[in-house]
Amino acid sequence: MVFRKLQLPIYILLFSLLFVTQSCEKKKQNNSQKKPDVTEINRLLAIGHKHFENQGFDSSYYYYSKAKIAAELKKDTSRIVHSLGWMAQIQGDLGDYSGSESTAVEALPFIENNDKYPNGSCNIYNLLGNNYLYTFDNDNALYYFNKALNLKIDPIEKDNMKNNIAFVYMEQHNYLDAIKILYPLTLKKEILEDSEAYSRILNNLGYCYYKVGNPKALDYLNQGLKIRLQGNNDRGLTGSYYNLFEYYKKNNVNLAVNYINLAYQQATKVNNVNNRLEFLKILIENNTENQSKKYSLLYLKINDSIYKVRVKAKNQFAKIRYDSSKEKNENLKLKAQTILQQEQQHNKNLLLYFVVGIIITMSIVVGNFLVAKNKREKIKSSYNTEIRIAKKLHDELANDVYQTMAFAETQDLSTSQNKEILLTNLDTIYSRTRNISKENNTIETGPLFVSNLKEMMSGFNNNEVNVLVNGIDTINWTTLESNKKITVYRVLQELLVNMKKHSQCSLVVLTFKKNEKKLQIDYSDNGIGATFDKKKSRNGLQNVENRILAIKGTVTFDTKSNKGFKGTILFPI
Structure with a gap:
């Protein structure tokens, strides 16, 4: 094992020694190089932007990815950041917030502690702020909006960041602090000259005034609406109509319903699916029986x-990134071979050194390729397993949807009891959908890992089942590798899901303890043991075994009829 670890450094050292005699000549050649030609990068960026304007997001993402690879080859940092920003924007627009966050974070090493690209940095920080805002992480949203605000950017961009910060305060119900930011903006000349920015700030300020009981609220809301109507600002009109619905919903129900209808029409016009779903829920609650039924089915x-579309888009973006990365590696390898051939022609006396160098380089490339291929296959296997779980849950969700539709078609929804049942069923469907998404989200492996793990386990507590956790805080989780933290999270999730489906238990006990240089996790419940359908639990328990074996651990299960289910997991820390 030690020899294998030393192979790469030894190869690199030998390769360097072989070509040391040519170092002076290479330095002269490098010094005489011209500035890189960025024409092709700009062409790819222009095509990507054209597709984005035409809502061809797959094609747009593809060309921005190609531009990123081309910029990396040219070591053009500004265009790398620019490409990553647009790629993250597209992912966020299609609801893939975790993917958008990962893409935006990829740009951070290029912009942190670097004031050369203030506009690119502002774009990345703003994207991260919006992603956290949409996923209800207001603290991180404020952090990145403030980082953008502190950059050396033009006044208009700074004002936009201030508006974003005020919006986060609104989400936190901190309306007074939001007003302190928004009101001074309404007096600035550059804001007054920008109708879109001015109407947005008026709308937000009017909503804040409504929340604090200020009588100026309606004037500001109507003024913002008027400007947006004059400018045909379809996206902005959605927000204006919604805020007017909020304003009137308590004292003028008919007018409020009219405004939420207008908001829904605008959201449909601009194809904002999240807003459409939100407004449909409001319409279901505030309409007659027939209308509520129609809106329920549409919802x-x-x-x-949208679930199917987003899964498809996420997979498509992953494939584009993979294909682009593969193309980049092929171009780099071709470039390296070309350089070697040129050097062979310039100095025949070093022909043997070149041959040795090529053999060593190919050995490294093939070795790394095999390692990477094995890693990709493991990731793909894990991903396919999660997809199967998601599909199974989706099938169950489809059954709930069918039952709800059948109930709506066959029952008299004019009665309050049936209407309440329908709303309860819809809420169950909504909760199940969110759970499906949550089970497949990226797992936090940093400082929040333990709290997220506790939250996941506590989510299985209910009136029928009590989950007890012992010893989790005695483990030094900071020393555990990220992949092992992910494995622990997924394995416990599999066991608890399996328990919920099959065990019929009332008590679950999870115990964490350090066993020499290993982490031991004991699971036990007082369920029905081996009498439940083994076929149904097979996939879940098999997934547990596969994950633990992948981190060189062991897992044992002990189950007896009507005597509960026990399991012990052990793996090196």
């Missing part, structure tokens, strides 16, 4: 469709 249809 279910849209919700099901």
Whole structure:
């Protein structure tokens, strides 16, 4: 094992020694190089932007990815950041917030502690702020909006960041602090000259005034609406109509319903699916029986469709990134071979050194390729397993949707009891959908890992089942590798899901303890043991075994009829 670890440094050292005699000549050649030609990069960026304007997001993402690879080859940092910013924007627009966050974070090493690209840095920080805002992480949203605000950017961009910060305060119900930011902006000349920015700030300020009981609220809301109507600002009109619905919903129900209808129409016009679903829920609650039924069916249809679209888009973006990375590696390898051939022609006396160098380089490339291929296959296997779990849950969700539709078609929804049942069923469907998404989200392996793990386990507590956790705080989780933290999270999730489906238990006990240089996790419940359907639990328990074996651990299960289920997991820390 020690020899294998030393192979790469030894190869590199030998390779360097072989070509040391040519170092002076290479330095002269490097010094005489011209500035890199960025024409091709700009062409790719222009095509990507054209597709984005035409809502061809797959094609747009593809060309921005190509531009990123081309910029990396040219070591053009500003265009790398620019490409990553647009790629993250597209992912965020299609609801893939975790993917958008990962892409934006990829740009951070290029912009942190670097004031050469203030506009690119502002774009990345703003994207991260919006992603955290949409995923209800207001603290991180404020952090990145403030980082953008502190950059040396033009006044208009600074004002936009201030508006974003005020919006986070609004989400936190901190309306007075939001007003302190928004009101001075309404007096600035550059804001007054920008109708879109001015109407947005008026709308937000009017909403804050409404929340604190200020009588100026309606004037500001109407003024913002008027400006947006004059400018045909379809996206902005959605927010204006919604805020007016909020304003009137308590004292003028008919007018409020009219405004939420207008908001829904605007959201449909600009194809904002999240807003459409939100407004449909409001319409279901505030309409007659027939209308509520129509909106309920439409809600279910849209919700099901967007889930499929987003999964497909996420997979498509991952494939584009993979293909682009593969193309980059091939170009780099071709470039390296070309350089070697040129050097062979310039100095025949070093022909033997070149041959040795090529053999060593190919050995490294093939070795790394095999390692990377094995890693990709493991990741793919784990991913396919999670997809199967998600599909199974989706099938169950489809059954709930069908039952709800059947109930809506066959029952008299004019009665308050049936209407309440329908709303409860819809809420169950919504909760199940969120749970499906949450089970497949990226797992935090940093400082929040333990709290997230506790939250996941406590989520299985209910009136029928009590989950007890012992010893989790005695473990030094900071010393545990990220992949092992992910394995612990997924394995415990598999066991608890399996328990919920099959065990019929009332008590679950999870115990964490350090066993020499290993972490031991004991699971036990007082369920029905081996009498439940083994076929149904097979996949879940098999997933547990596969994950633990992948980190060189062991897992044992002990189950007896009507005597509960026990399991012990042990792996090196």
